[in-house]
Amino acid sequence: MAFKRKAIVVGAFALRLPIVAVAALRLHYLGIQIHSLNPTLHGVIAVILTEIQLQYSIISCLTCSIRPFISAVTTNYGATAINVEVYESVNGPGTKAYGAGTKAYGAGSKQRSQRSNRESYALSSASKRDKLLREATSNKMRTQTYSTGRAKNGTESIGQETVAKDSDDYAQAGPYVEAKYMGSIVDQREMSMLGRTQVLRRNFHFVSVLGFGCTLIGTWEFLLSLIQFGLTDGGTAGLIYGFIICVIGFTLVYLSISEMASMAPTSGGQYHWVSEFAPPAAQKYLSYISGYLVATGWQCSIAGTAFLSGTIIQGLVVLNDSTYVMERWHGTMIVIGVAIFCVLFNIFLAKRLPLVEALLLIIYIVGVFAIVIPLWVLAPRGDAHTVFTQFSNSGGWSTTGTAVMIGFSGTIASLAGFDCAVHMSEEIKNASETLPRAIMSGVAVNGVLGFLMVITLCFTLGDIENILATPTGYPFIQIFFNATQSYVATNIMTSIVIIVFTSAVISELATSSRQLWSFARDGGLPFSSYIAKVNHEMNIPLNAVLVSLVITILMSLINIGSNVALNAIESIIISAFMSSYMITIACVLWKRIKGEPLPARRFSLGRYGMAINIASLVFLLPLFFFSFFPLATPVTAKTMNWNSAMFGGVIVLATAYYWVWGRKQYTPPVALVKREQYEI
Template identity: 65%
Template sequence: MALIETSIVPKSAGYEQHKSAEYGQDGYKPGAPVQAKYRGTVADQREMHALGRVQELRRNFKFVTFGLTDGGTAGLIYGFLVVLAGFMSPTSGGQYHWVSEFAPRSAQKYLSYISGYLVATGWQLSICSTAFLSGTIIQGLIVLNDPSYSPQPYQGTLLVWAVTVFCVLFNVFLARRLPFVEGVLLVIYIVGFFVIIVPLWVLAPRADARTVFTTFNNAGGWNSKGTAFMVGLSGIIPGLAGYDCAVHMAEEIKDSSKTLPQAIVYGVMVNGVMGLIMVITMCFTLGDPDSILSTTTGYPFIQVFFNATKSYAATNVMTAVIIVVFTSAVISEIATSSRQLWSFARDGGFPYSAFIAKISRSQNIPLNAISVSLAIVMLVSLINLGSTVALNAINSITISALMSSYILTISCVLLKRLRRQPLPARRWTLGRYGMAVNIGAIVFLLPMFVFAFFPLATPVKLASMNWGSVMFSGIVGLATLYYVVWGHRQYTPPVLITRREGYDM
């Protein structure tokens, strides 16, 4: 649902068969149009027309809107820098839309379709991963304050449900105020950053710089510290990945084709600087890594907070900040994932697309897509009742699904560049550096994708196996099967309804 560039695909590609009043072949119709004041700038309206879309969402948003086992302290710091550098290359647009635009004509429809499923999988499971962190950190805090408490899997699942329901209600009933609320959460995020690092700087014992910057661990038993380092990156990526989240909110952002790229770049910069400071601070104040990793709370950072402050109250406050940050992330992820679901559904990408693509006429939000996101999280979190290992594999699928969608998108753009085919007109461009950035991004993303499927340690047993590769293959296989049997008949690639340059309004 990206609005960054306009298409050069001629109407003969299929536009006449798919009028903008109806997307897909499953009966989807646009919802109620929004009020004029929520339709954005003239550029927004022109680009919606170019994409063959009807404005159905309010444009409320403006611009302001760890790996100790494998890697060690040095691995954390340098790994953070590596991942940060890799994600400094912003991807353009909603992945399935751009794959539809840039893929070779013979493969446009299927590649776009599978890209849509990959993005949907990544974002839906990211909600579950983040909500799981929020819920189980609460359990860890209870363990700290009451050592007699024995956390049960069903309690963790109930906490995941509670966090998710709260965030869904937030998205539904505070939809109009979501930009303001997210601004408040940004202030809390920045203040919380200092609430955590200042006590650690003042109270925690400090390791010497030589130890911090040169100690690489291989507690996972890999054949080399280099392999351990690469495996440890999977713990860093979730904190820096997913900058495409803003893209999936494109139809609710004013002057989106200019604002979005700026927001992504500045977001990477701000999060990168603050994240690097936090990682270095934690590495200097860890104490004994082995004792931290064996903490009964289940979360090393909680033990670090307590060891530094020797205060239950201070540790509770510092950990509460982390819980608030993760919970606010769930709010944003639900908003993002529901919009991506809605966008893909209006193009007929899912079973029951007509239901998922409906817009609430009173609130101009994809209420059904939000409800589907809630149902998916509640069902997936039930895995925790049988196996925490299986639930941990969700983190691998989240990373691999998003990484593969990035790889697919950038590869299609790169292929177009290599063939010297013209790219669409756009307001934000990498200019002559575009091809170099695309190549660098692919070189960075491919190993990230592969190592996301590695288990944490060796030797690998059935109980410690990372089942992410099996689950990922199953998702892609089922999506492909559905496409062959039914999806190819109801899915309409965005390129078919996109008007070419030189259109008239």
């Protein structure tokens, strides 16, 4: 059985894993019922859990029989079955079609066709045939004609091979990229328009990109792990209203990002867009700084998420063994282990990553219900009036409003980073259309799941002082234990969080390495020639992946000496992302204000574009400002938020490097763009 089929089977059966948690809770309460003096009353929870177990068992058993699920995760690895009837109508009788990117044999010529705009399996309906026919006849096809003489249409022979020299030729594949991984004809056209060569496999589709973004951002598990920020500054009311405000604000931000991704779907992302849209006098420098900010944010993000995974494991050990003493070097070794595992996954399972991401999306969605359902059933309920109206200012700030804004940091971290999919754009089929859909769908999915988790936590917290003082270091672990009063149930629920965090590290390594690789191929980094190399056997930027691993290990080692220093490095994540978004959106807004035409795109904000851009900047500016504030006062060296020093240091060092070496080596992406040759 092929690995793909095995993975689908494993994924379908993996949906049954949450039953283990429900079954464990059911057995626990059956034991209480058996020894109770009033078994009828104390058997209510056991009966409810029995019904949940039975109903969910039926649903999970039927999952593997659902055809839409199997079809959604089936990428077919780029193969396309083109209707022979349609193909012959374009190329003339006697030709045979074998799929996009395969060879078509005709009378005396051998042509390689790359004409499908998106996959289709059997274009039997008239509408699909008409659509393919229109696309095939309207697009100029890049051909390789094998002959012994001079061919037509501006091609000249080189030995036995003649190569087209039409000005509208599509993007060339790297020497080791198979034709089926070149993407659609639109992908090739856009790569050529952006001055890029296809060297990575395009095997991501909508579902896999959606899974990639949702699991990487991981809104609900980041809210769990960082809930202490919101409880200290803001309280339950601050958490709820802050989350709603952030979801609305980030929706506007990601609408702006999605539009730019449709204009230029490239792994460079922000620094490429700034290069195209910034005022000419500042294009090169602003693009360079944006590249450094994004690279800094993603590299620190890997270390931060791996650190959460490692220290949550330590917290679980503390819960189960009260004699265990948490040592910083223990956590560091676990962090390094998590990072190495994720790097090996990215290297040896890179070709399977799209399928894995689709399966992880299912685990991500099912996992949240495996956590909130036990909390709904077992945890004590908070008073609705208190939950929705009680603000907290435990940080000692002058006003509650200031405290609430500072407490946004945990919520921001759970929603920032949806540009991750953009950095994978050169591995996404039909990227300019798929990216905006996947980004906005991911915002919707994470927004709903995150809101569900926030409401559940705020109603089931119990004693806030008790959970904040937990010896595990993570209040959510204490919440789980207080609700279930079971080590087994708490271990299972926390393990789900660890699994989802680990999957986020896998995705972060992928997106950060692609961004690093893209910035290096434009000469933006020290040792760019080494980092920009692509391993042609695996079709991944292997050196960039290994550099990301080294950076993660070095940052995790800082924790051995001082967790304050590591926290200072990690605090830069929010400010780096927010500033990169602000610079990028400000540049496209500048073009709109000047009335200059924007590039053609398949996802457009239309007449609302300027308003959305302005609202995005109004939302981002205060978040950026308050990201430099410490959580509480009075401030000491240990409680100080060193983000301002770290952020300033990155800007100063990047600027110094730019003026000494970077400006001579860095090639701004706008210098490679050839839109005038392709846009009508």
